[in-house]
Amino acid sequence: MIRLEKRRDPVRGRGFVAAGWATVIAFIVGCVIFACFGIDPIAAYAAMGKGIFSSFDSFSEVLVKATPLIFTGLAVAVAAMMMLWNIGAEGQLVWGGIFAAGTALYVFPGAPAWLLVPAVIAASALGGAAWSLIPAVLRAKFQVNEILTTLLLNYVAIIYMEHLFYGPWRDPAGFGFPGTAQLPEAAHLIRFAGTRISLGFPLALLCAVLLYYLVNRSAWGYQVRVIGREQRAARYAGFNVTGKVLTVMMLSGAFAGMAGMAEVCGIHYRLQTGLAVGYGYDGIIVAWLAGLNPLAIPFAAVLLGALFVGGEQLQSVLGLPSTISLILEGALLFGLFVGQVLSGYRLVMPGRSPDPGVAADKPEASV
Amino acid sequence: MIEDLTFIAQISIKSSVAVLLATVGGIINERSGVLNLGIEGMMLIGALAGFAAGHFTQSPILAVAAGTLAGGLLSLVHAFFTITLRSNQVLSGLALTILGTGLANFLGRALIGQSGVRIRQWPIPYLADIPVLGDIFFNQSPFAYAAYVLVPLAWFVLYRTRIGLMLRAVGEDARSADAAGVNVPLVRTASVFSGGLFAGLAGTYLSLSYTPGWKETMTGGQGWIAIAMVIFCMWNPLLAFFGALLFGGLTALQFFFQATSMDLIPSYILKMLPYLLTIAVLVLVSVFSKHGKSASPADLGVPFQREL
Numbered sequence: 100m101i102r103l104e105k106r107r108d109p110v111r112g113r114g115f116v117a118a119g120w121a122t123v124i125a126f127i128v129g130c131v132i133f134a135c136f137g138i139d140p141i142a143a144y145a146a147m148g149k150g151i152f153s154s155f156d157s158f159s160e161v162l163v164k165a166t167p168l169i170f171t172g173l174a175v176a177v178a179a180m181m182m183l184w185n186i187g188a189e190g191q192l193v194w195g196g197i198f199a200a201g202t203a204l205y206v207f208p209g210a211p212a213w214l215l216v217p218a219v220i221a222a223s224a225l226g227g228a229a230w231s232l233i234p235a236v237l238r239a240k241f242q243v244n245e246i247l248t249t250l251l252l253n254y255v256a257i258i259y260m261e262h263l264f265y266g267p268w269r270d271p272a273g274f275g276f277p278g279t280a281q282l283p284e285a286a287h288l289i290r291f292a293g294t295r296i297s298l299g300f301p302l303a304l305l306c307a308v309l310l311y312y313l314v315n316r317s318a319w320g321y322q323v324r325v326i327g328r329e330q331r332a333a334r335y336a337g338f339n340v341t342g343k344v345l346t347v348m349m350l351s352g353a354f355a356g357m358a359g360m361a362e363v364c365g366i367h368y369r370l371q372t373g374l375a376v377g378y379g380y381d382g383i384i385v386a387w388l389a390g391l392n393p394l395a396i397p398f399a400a401v402l403l404g405a406l407f408v409g410g411e412q413l414q415s416v417l418g419l420p421s422t423i424s425l426i427l428e429g430a431l432l433f434g435l436f437v438g439q440v441l442s443g444y445r446l447v448m449p450g451r452s453p454d455p456g457v458a459a460d461k462p463e464a465s466v
Numbered sequence: 467m468i469e470d471l472t473f474i475a476q477i478s479i480k481s482s483v484a485v486l487l488a489t490v491g492g493i494i495n496e497r498s499g500v501l502n503l504g505i506e507g508m509m510l511i512g513a514l515a516g517f518a519a520g521h522f523t524q525s526p527i528l529a530v531a532a533g534t535l536a537g538g539l540l541s542l543v544h545a546f547f548t549i550t551l552r553s554n555q556v557l558s559g560l561a562l563t564i565l566g567t568g569l570a571n572f573l574g575r576a577l578i579g580q581s582g583v584r585i586r587q588w589p590i591p592y593l594a595d596i597p598v599l600g601d602i603f604f605n606q607s608p609f610a611y612a613a614y615v616l617v618p619l620a621w622f623v624l625y626r627t628r629i630g631l632m633l634r635a636v637g638e639d640a641r642s643a644d645a646a647g648v649n650v651p652l653v654r655t656a657s658v659f660s661g662g663l664f665a666g667l668a669g670t671y672l673s674l675s676y677t678p679g680w681k682e683t684m685t686g687g688q689g690w691i692a693i694a695m696v697i698f699c700m701w702n703p704l705l706a707f708f709g710a711l712l713f714g715g716l717t718a719l720q721f722f723f724q725a726t727s728m729d730l731i732p733s734y735i736l737k738m739l740p741y742l743l744t745i746a747v748l749v750l751v752s753v754f755s756k757h758g759k760s761a762s763p764a765d766l767g768v769p770f771q772r773e774l
Binding site: 132184186237241242243244246247248250251252254255258259261262266380383384387420422423424425426427428429430432433436437439440 | 543554556558562568693741752
């Protein structure tokens with residue numbers, strides 16, 4: 100009989116195996132959905148692929164979509180390294196956008212670009228960090244479950260943003276259009292080679308590299324990882340767990356806030372509806388698909404970005420709702436679970452010998 | 467004055483039904499040791515399935531059945547991943563919400579703005595004639611009456627029957643329950659499925675009765691509020707009435723201020739209040755349960771590591 104046998108030795112690159120399985124399973128789920136709608140899956144995937152890779156311009160859109168996803172993926176990942184769940188990247192993104200727009204429109208309206216661009220970046224990080232400080236304090240001081248507080252605060256942030264651009268911040272010359280006035284040009288992030296890829300993209304990559312070094316090469320990062328693995332041991336070792344909860348959550352919020360800045364100052368050039376479109380939630384998928392590895396996050400973000408661009412393509416070519424990409428996203432995450440299980444086991448075919456690793460382990464274990 | 471208060475109370479109950487049903491579903495889930503953060507997704511799928519069934523068959527009974535069952539079916543995905551594959555419960559629940567939202571968005575696109583079955587208020591003869599109280603409690607939709615029955619029933623099953631004892635035993639100490647001969651995976655799967663049915667029914671209420679129609683944003687975070695209310699009512703279905711009424715009351719106040727165009731509190735603050743108050747409630751529960759016995763279960767959000 101074919102059976103599953105637990106691997107004694109973890110597979111090298113297990114995360115990649117799991118992510119690979121996730122992609123395969125999402126692909127199969129997509130096939131089923133297309134077939135249900137009477138659409139040839141191959142034609143559908145061909146349309147997606149063509150939409151993504153047909154030209155430099157279309158591929159650049161993938162990187163445009165990936166930019167906020169890298170930031171929110173980093174936000175979720177840094178919190179998750181300490182077993183904190185930041186489901187509130189969406190709200191922190193919104194506050195980053197609010198702070199960035201506010202800085203450009205009301206704080207330094209006439210400033211030159213060399214001053215304004217760093218200012219909006221810093222302000223957005225501050226805005227996101229401040230918003231994530233609320234659940235962080237509640238968690239650190241009162242042991243309030245951060246899953247729920249971060250999530251509920253998303254709704255609060257979005258309602259407040261809508262209040263701003265429907266009310267006090269509404270563009271007086273906007274003919275009642277809900278949104279702020281356009282940001283001064285000095286606040287626009289530069290774009291590259293005629294595409295919509297802005298400075299936000301390299302900034303996101305830089306953040307990923309910085310986070311990698313911070314986590315893997317600094318004492319702070321070491322402590323964070325220990326707390327994530329074994330909180331009691333960390334307390335015995337005298338690590339300041341409460342302080343780490345605060346700093347990790349603020350760093351997380353800062354990343355998410357910069358996602359909002361990249362959208363507002365890199366794409367929309369104003370605060371308006373369409374800022375909170377779910378990138379915060381997508382960040383959860385990005386982070387886990389990347390196995391919480393900061394250097395893998397840009398790749399996971401590009402994969403998801405490609406899914407979005409492909410989904411839009413399906414809408415324009417085949418008339419399917421682009422929200423199919425959301426279903427595939429869910430399937431990716433569920434596929435990841437399957438991958439995690441499968442990469443921890445091996446299939447044993449009938450008549451085959453058991454895992455050589457198991458046999459080899461035994462004498463060593465008795466030594 | 468009395469009329470205003472009666473109106474507010476009536477709307478409070480009306481606005482709390484979905485959260486109440488979803489909360490009780492969440493309690494059944496978590497009592498067996500499985501955290502399901504997919505309630506929002508299951509509610510949305512329930513709302514869509516109920517609306518779609520009503521739209522195509524014009525039968526209220528089929529609509530309610532379809533919506534409820536859809537929530538239950540979606541919950542089986544969570545059951546499979548967390549119980550059979552032992553995936554991370556938090557992540558699986560989130561994935562369920564993402565999948566449910568995506569499916570509802572995708573499948574419901576054609577139904578936006580369509581008309582479906584509408585389940586109206588259904589005054590109970592005689593009881594509805596009781597002054598004040600009759601209007602508040604017995605001039606409601608059948609969903610509210612279902613909740614009046616289902617919520618105490620859930621309490622009774624959990625605390626006064628063998629099945630309930632098994633379910634709670636599995637949630638408290640799965641290994642011991644297993645040693646006592648309880649089929650832990652089966653009990654957990656059944657409880658997750660029941661939770662899904664409740665969430666589906668809650669969603670059906672939204673699309674058939676509370677705000678008849680189909681809209682992708684119609685749950686508006688009520689599934690998440692329900693998860694918070696599970697903590698607030700300390701995993702006891704009877705206390706869920708209070709948690710849900712708190713939410714319903716705030717929503718009713720919002721309607722009342724809008725209807726009478728009173729500007730005591732700006733509308734955006736009123737809109738935020740249910741979420742802010744839910745957070746406040748969570749804080750209070752944490753502060754007061756620090757020394758009490760009923761803090762959150764130890765395995766809340768922790769993957770279940772039992773070797774099968």
